[in-house]
Amino acid sequence: MNLAAATNENLAHTSNVLIYSSMAVYTLAFFAHIAEWVFGSRSKVGRTAAALNAPAAAASPVKVRVARRGGTAVLDRPEVITRSAAGTRDVPDGPGAAGGTFKGDLWGRIAVSLTVLAFAVEAGGVLTRALSVQRAPWGNMYEFSITFSTVAVGAYLVLLALKKNVRWLGLMLVTTVLLDLGIATTTLYTASDQLVPALDSYWLWIHVSTAIICGAVFYLGAVGTLLYLFRDSYENKLANGGTPGTFARSVLERLPAAATLDKFAYRVNAAVFPLWTFTIIAGAIWAGDAWGRYWGWDPKEVWSFITWVAYASYLHARATAGWKGRKAAYLALLAFGCWLFNYYGVNIFVTGKHSYAGV
Amino acid sequence: MSNLNTTDERDLGGAGEQLSTAPREESAATVPAMGVIGWARWFWRQLTSMRVALILLFLLSLGAVPGSLIPQNSVDEMKVQTFKEAHTTVSPLYEKLQFFDVYSSVWFSAIYILLFVSLIGCIVPRTGQFVGQLRARPPAAPKKLTRLPAYATWRTEADPERVHEAALAVLRGRRFRSHVAGDAVAAEKGYLREAGNLLFHVALIVMLVAFASGQLFKSEGGKLVVEGDGFSNTLTQYDDFKSGSLFDTEDLTPFSFTLDDFVGTYERSGPQRGTPRTYEARVTYSEGADGKERKKVIRVNQPLVVDGTKVYLNAHGYAPVLSVKDGKGKEVYRTAVPLLPIDNNVTSTGAVKVMDGYRDRNGRKTQLGFQAFFVPTFAGDGQGTMFSQFPGADYPVLALNGYHGSLGVDSGLPQNVYQLDTSKMTEFKDSNGDKLKKRLRPGETMKLPDGAGSITFEGVEEWASFQISRQPASGWALAGAVAAIAGLAGSLFIQRRRVWVRAVRGADGVTVVEMAGLGRSESAKLPEELGDLALALHTEAPTAPGPEPEPGSGSDQPSEEPAEGAEK
Numbered sequence: 041m042n043l044a045a046a047t048n049e050n051l052a053h054t055s056n057v058l059i060y061s062s063m064a065v066y067t068l069a070f071f072a073h074i075a076e077w078v079f080g081s082r083s084k085v086g087r088t089a090a091a092l093n094a095p096a097a098a099a100s101p102v103k104v105r106v107a108r109r110g111g112t113a114v115l116d117r118p119e120v121i122t123r124s125a126a127g128t129r130d131v132p133d134g135p136g137a138a139g140g141t142f143k144g145d146l147w148g149r150i151a152v153s154l155t156v157l158a159f160a161v162e163a164g165g166v167l168t169r170a171l172s173v174q175r176a177p178w179g180n181m182y183e184f185s186i187t188f189s190t191v192a193v194g195a196y197l198v199l200l201a202l203k204k205n206v207r208w209l210g211l212m213l214v215t216t217v218l219l220d221l222g223i224a225t226t227t228l229y230t231a232s233d234q235l236v237p238a239l240d241s242y243w244l245w246i247h248v249s250t251a252i253i254c255g256a257v258f259y260l261g262a263v264g265t266l267l268y269l270f271r272d273s274y275e276n277k278l279a280n281g282g283t284p285g286t287f288a289r290s291v292l293e294r295l296p297a298a299a300t301l302d303k304f305a306y307r308v309n310a311a312v313f314p315l316w317t318f319t320i321i322a323g324a325i326w327a328g329d330a331w332g333r334y335w336g337w338d339p340k341e342v343w344s345f346i347t348w349v350a351y352a353s354y355l356h357a358r359a360t361a362g363w364k365g366r367k368a369a370y371l372a373l374l375a376f377g378c379w380l381f382n383y384y385g386v387n388i389f390v391t392g393k394h395s396y397a398g399v
Numbered sequence: 400m401s402n403l404n405t406t407d408e409r410d411l412g413g414a415g416e417q418l419s420t421a422p423r424e425e426s427a428a429t430v431p432a433m434g435v436i437g438w439a440r441w442f443w444r445q446l447t448s449m450r451v452a453l454i455l456l457f458l459l460s461l462g463a464v465p466g467s468l469i470p471q472n473s474v475d476e477m478k479v480q481t482f483k484e485a486h487t488t489v490s491p492l493y494e495k496l497q498f499f500d501v502y503s504s505v506w507f508s509a510i511y512i513l514l515f516v517s518l519i520g521c522i523v524p525r526t527g528q529f530v531g532q533l534r535a536r537p538p539a540a541p542k543k544l545t546r547l548p549a550y551a552t553w554r555t556e557a558d559p560e561r562v563h564e565a566a567l568a569v570l571r572g573r574r575f576r577s578h579v580a581g582d583a584v585a586a587e588k589g590y591l592r593e594a595g596n597l598l599f600h601v602a603l604i605v606m607l608v609a610f611a612s613g614q615l616f617k618s619e620g621g622k623l624v625v626e627g628d629g630f631s632n633t634l635t636q637y638d639d640f641k642s643g644s645l646f647d648t649e650d651l652t653p654f655s656f657t658l659d660d661f662v663g664t665y666e667r668s669g670p671q672r673g674t675p676r677t678y679e680a681r682v683t684y685s686e687g688a689d690g691k692e693r694k695k696v697i698r699v700n701q702p703l704v705v706d707g708t709k710v711y712l713n714a715h716g717y718a719p720v721l722s723v724k725d726g727k728g729k730e731v732y733r734t735a736v737p738l739l740p741i742d743n744n745v746t747s748t749g750a751v752k753v754m755d756g757y758r759d760r761n762g763r764k765t766q767l768g769f770q771a772f773f774v775p776t777f778a779g780d781g782q783g784t785m786f787s788q789f790p791g792a793d794y795p796v797l798a799l800n801g802y803h804g805s806l807g808v809d810s811g812l813p814q815n816v817y818q819l820d821t822s823k824m825t826e827f828k829d830s831n832g833d834k835l836k837k838r839l840r841p842g843e844t845m846k847l848p849d850g851a852g853s854i855t856f857e858g859v860e861e862w863a864s865f866q867i868s869r870q871p872a873s874g875w876a877l878a879g880a881v882a883a884i885a886g887l888a889g890s891l892f893i894q895r896r897r898v899w900v901r902a903v904r905g906a907d908g909v910t911v912v913e914m915a916g917l918g919r920s921e922s923a924k925l926p927e928e929l930g931d932l933a934l935a936l937h938t939e940a941p942t943a944p945g946p947e948p949e950p951g952s953g954s955d956q957p958s959e960e961p962a963e964g965a966e967k
């Protein structure tokens with residue numbers, strides 16, 4: 041073994057250590073989030089029920105003072121009054137996992153800080169992996185999985201940094217990241233190595249990186265959609281005078297309003313849909329270079345197409361009266377299911393031109 | 400959404416109309432009145448409705464599923480054959496349902512053709528509407544601005560005319576299309592959303608047409624070339640050839656190439672030992688009938704492109720060079736015989752067929768056939784197996800056993816060049832009466848018994864197989880794809896919204912300014928933007944000292960029902 045190979049081996053080892061370390065830190069973040077939810081449950085909330093049971097309050101327009109850049113001191117600035125659309129419930133967002141309690145909020149902050157740390161460590165793991173193989177770290181499912189969860193957490197942190205209301209995603213995200221990394225390190229692990237010639241193309245960088253970004257962001261959207269469905273039935277129940285269980289009252293109450301979750305999911309999905317379109321096209325161009333046809337109904341191609349059409353259906357459903365809300369949400373979940381199947385299912389159960397990646 | 404409910408529509412007048420060109424949903428229950436024309440119109444309306452478009456889209460993705468799970472003729476006919484043999488009960492049913500040719504099946508085509516008819520039926524009227532909207536001016540302000548999703552008001556001492564002028568200036572400065580309509584300024588922005596949406600849907604049609612014509616006119620064939628040999632692009636030279644139904648042999652691009660050298664390198668150590676690292680086919684090619692000769696290296700992802708025809712490197716293998724001497728010692732055969740790899744380490748098998756020129760010891764004409772088994776890297780003597788240990792040619796060994804008689808090539812039946820039909824042949828036997836077989840290293844010779852001559856393993860060449868394909872209109876497909884993304888981005892990221900500014904002098908002589916915004920989607924950006932606009936206008940028409948106006952004091956009291964803003 042020559043010297044270069046030895047350093048590569050070392051880097052690969054470092055990468056593994058970093059990935060395991062990030063899992064440890066994610067586990068801490070997971071417990072911190074649990075603490076956040078537990079402490080938050082001691083608050084007395086129930087704002088949703090109040091809003092829904094007082095119809096007069098719902099009708100009064102919400103006053104919003106629009107923040108202005110620079111904050112120049114103009115006295116008596118005009119104030120913008122917003123109204124929500126007819127037919128939507130005027131329900132305030134829940135207070136978040138911390139439930140407005142000091143302790144819960146503290147644990148939430150600790151959880152986010154730990155997530156940032158774990159993200160940095162995991163990103164380091166991906167980077168050293170890339171250096172050890174001297175190529176993009178997306179040659180097999182192990183590498184794909186670690187990059188995927190890194191990007192998902194990264195997207196979440198970016199949204200947090202942009203001051204978007206997304207901390208409610210934290211627990212679910214950290215849990216699934218742990219799951220993803222667990223599967224990656226146990227069943228999918230592949231010793232680091234270079235690529236077979238067919239994967240050796242700059243289109244790998246373009247096509248696979250955008251595919252990973254799309255998957256990660258679609259995932260955030262799917263979590264939003266799923267929580268929307270729960271929160272929506274909770275609100276429905278309240279609006280119809282029902283009494284949801286204590287779990288629902290404690291947990292769902294603290295989530296953002298169904299309308300907010302729905303909007304979040306839509307924005308996220310709509311924002312990456314063009315990128316997903318681009319991903320498929322980039323894949324087609326690459327296939328044209330590698331296999332002599334840009335589209336050949338290979339299983340992976342078919343499932344990207346199915347995923348694409350499923351998301352297009354979702355967007356159409358949103359644009360069409362009568363298909364908004366829950367029905368569209370089911371479509372969005374189905375579409376994400378297609379994405380997942382394309383990633384795991386096709387690699388494992390179906391053989392095609394894409395199955396050289398050593399699972 | 401443009402479909403405002405009726406109460407709101409009365410309140411808002413035309414203000415919210417045509418904020419998009421999405422077709423109105425009609426109830427599916429409205430059954431046509433009468434006659435063929437009535438039915439045809441009903442059918443057309445249904446087909447071009449969003450609901451049906453949605454269903455068709457859904458069916459399209461559903462219909463694509465079986466093709467990914469069941470082997471497809473268009474992808475791998477061998478696999479289909481194997482599947483049919485393994486599943487004798489379901490195969491006839493699958494055959495009937497065209498499940499082995501999903502993407503060219505009647506039902507799959509029906510879905511996408513309907514979808515695209517629907518698409519065209521949707522785009523044409525929408526384009527017309529959109530052009531109309533571009534020509535028209537933003538609609539006048541609704542009576543009650545308070546009902547709109549975003550609203551602001553203040554009192555100022557500036558004249559109403561002055562406020563309107565300032566509003567026009569501010570709005571135009573931000574590229575709103577604006578004009579004074581009645582007692583208010585009406586402005587609109589974000590037309591690119593609709594333009595983007597139309598562009599996207601048109602681009603889908605372009606892509607489909609390009610893809611379909613590519614399929615109809617395409618040609619695709621394979622050719623195996625041994626180092627030193629060549630290929631010229633005519634139908635007879637192909638080993639196998641497939642083409643679209645409208646392809647014409649005239650369409651073949653004239654060119655030729657010679658394979659000078661094939662280079663394959665493999666991982667030498669580590670767990671991935673033997674994994675291919677590079678494949679390079681070095682060729683000399685010339686365009687046209689006899690163009691200038693040029694050199695080019697074809698790699699897996701880098702085809703040779705000659706005037707729209709692409710030559711891809713597909714596979715490679717070994718071709719041992721063999722020479723045969725007849726009973727008189729005369730060399731009657733010398734050829735590099737390509738063998739087919741059967742595993743990842745390129746263990747290969749094939750057949751050597753000496754068809755003519757050979758005469759046995761007695762001078763009688765006969766034919767020779769050898770079964771060949773080749774390993775590029777032999778495990779070593781005594782290591783038993785005849786399976787290759789490594790894909791590179793480190794320690795090549797060729798095992799042969801021979802036959803004489805008739806190869807059966809004249810029987811008229813097509814023959815596999817890699818297999819020997821031994822039904823009319825006799826096996827050579829060694830002195831013990833056993834089957835004659837021998838493992839040869841390059842340079843070694845196997846003597847045939849009873850002075851029947853000899854066969855020599857002269858050396859090893861490599862072969863590469865190429866896929867030569869032409870798919871017209873790929874450029875169009877790509878252009879369509881790029882346009883689709885651009886249109887999609889416009890359609891999803893641009894907001895279409897309207898802003899109205901009304902300034903009316905109140906009874907006390909002070910002007911009441913009201914501003915309101917309406918978008919297709921209830922986005923947080925709308926109130927923010929209205930806030931910015933209000934601030935800009937406010938500097939021109941500052942608040943008058945005095946009591947704060949009640950929202951909507953210009954008109955009536957705020958109503959209980961909030962206005963519908965489209966929501967997303």
Ligand code: HEM
Nearest residue numbers: 352355356359419421422447448449452514517518521890
């Ligand atoms: C291959 C099929 C199609 C695909 C992939 C597709 C995709 C899309 C996408 C991604 C959007 C953007 C959605 C949004 O603005 O939120 C959209 C909008 C739209 N599509 Fe399609 N579409 C297809 C076929 C059709 C057909 C057949 C129709 C007509 C019946 C249609 C009518 C519309 C309309 C009216 C909109 C705009 C909706 C709005 O104003 O919000 N599309 N389409």
